[in-house]
Amino acid sequence: MKRYKVGIVGCGNISGIYFKNMTGPFAKQLHVTACADLVMSRAEAKAAENAGVKAMTTAALLADPSIDIVVNLTTPKAHFEVAHAAVSAGKHVYSEKPMTLTRDEGKKLLAAAKAKGVRVSNAPDTFLGAGHQTCRHLIDSGAIGAPVAATAFMLCRGHESWHPDPEFYYEVGGGPMFDMGPYYLTALVNMLGPVARVTGSARISFPTRTITSEKKRGKVVKVEIPTHVAGVLDFAAGAVGTIITSFDVCNQNLPHIEIYGSEGSLSVPDPNGFGGEVKLWTAAKREWETVAHTHPYPENSRGIGVADMAAGIDAAAAHAASGELAYHVLDIMHAFHDASSSGKHVKLESTCSQPTVQPTASRWA
Helix, strand or coil: CCCEEEEEECCCCCHHHHHHHHCCCCCCCEEEEEEECCCHHHHHHHHHHCCCCEECCHHHHHHCCCCCEEEECCCHHHHHHHHHHHHHCCCEEEECCCCCCCHHHHHHHHHHHHHHCCCEEECCCHHHCHHHHHHHHHHHCCCCCCEEEEEEEEECCCCCCCCCCHHHHHCCCCHHHHHHHHHHHHHHHHHHCCEEEEEEEEECCCCEEECCCCCCCCCEEECCCCCEEEEEEEECCCCEEEEEEECCCCCCCCCCEEEEECCEEEEECCCCCCCCCEEEEECCCCCEEEECCCCCCCCCCCCHHHHHHHHHHHHCCCCCCEHHHHHHHHHHHHHHHHHHHHCCCEECCCCCCCCCCCCCCCCCC
C-alpha cells in the first residue's frame, strides 16, 4: 500500500475532522505534510496541532513536487480555482462540496484532470460509511424488491444562528440545495443509480438574513440563492424520487431518506453522517426492524473518500466518490433551479456510473 503525501488547502471549520482522520484511521494510506489558508495564522495553528505538518502559502503548497494529493476545503467560491490549480500542477484533488459553482467550471476541471492524467474526487464521502453501505447492500441483495420510489427531506431554518461565518450559505454556491443537496443526491445515486431528468420549484422566502451567532451578531446578509427547493427526480433505472431542501422551515417531523420497493421499504439514516439506524419493512414480516450494519465506519470518517481515491490510484481501479459522480450531482442541482425558472422538466446532460460498493472490512485497519 503506497502512502500518498497530502496537502490541505483551507483550515476553517471543517478541516479539524479531516486532519484527525487522515493522520489517524487513514494514515496507512495518507501522509498529511502541509496545509495552507488565506489566513496564515489558521494554517500555522493547524500545523502546530499536527506533528510533521508544515504551514505554507497555497501557491507554495501547489508548487511542492512532493505533494501527491490536494484536499481542497476552501469555501464554495474558491473550489474551482484551487482544484483547477491543483490538477494543473499534476496533483490529484479531493474537494469539499459542491464540486464547483457552475457546470462549465465542473467540465473544465474534469477535462484538465484528464489531460494531466490525475484524479478528481469530491465530498460528500458519507455514503461510504456503515449506514449507507448497509442500505446499498440491502437494495442490491433484493431486500425491498425492485426500487420504485424515494423521498428525501432536509429542512431547517438556516445556519446564521450557529455558524461563525454563515454568509456563504446565502451566496451563489450556497443555499440548501448546494449546501446539503450533495449529501442527499449522492446518497440517492449511490443507492439507485444516475438520474435522467428532473423538475422542481424554488424560491427565496426571506430576502435578507440577520446573523445571531457570535462575532458577527447583527450583520444583515442579502440572500442571493433560493432557500426552499422542491424537486422530482426520474432515475434512469425507473424509480421516481422526491426531494425538498430548505433553510426556511422552523421545524419538521420527516424522514431523512426512504426508499420504496416492490417488496418492502427502507428507512435510510442521515446522509450527513456515516452511521445511523437502518430500518427495513418487508411484505413478509410486515413490521419495521432495525438492521445491523454490514460495513465498517459508523463514526465520523470524513477523509475516507481521500483514502479510497488513493487506494484506487494504487490499484488502477475506480474510486467511489468520483469526479463524474460529483459533476452529475452538480448538474442535478442546477437542473432543479433551471426547471423552476423555465417551468419545465430538464433532461440531464450528464450521467455517471453507480459508485463502487465498499468492502465489508476496513482496508486501513
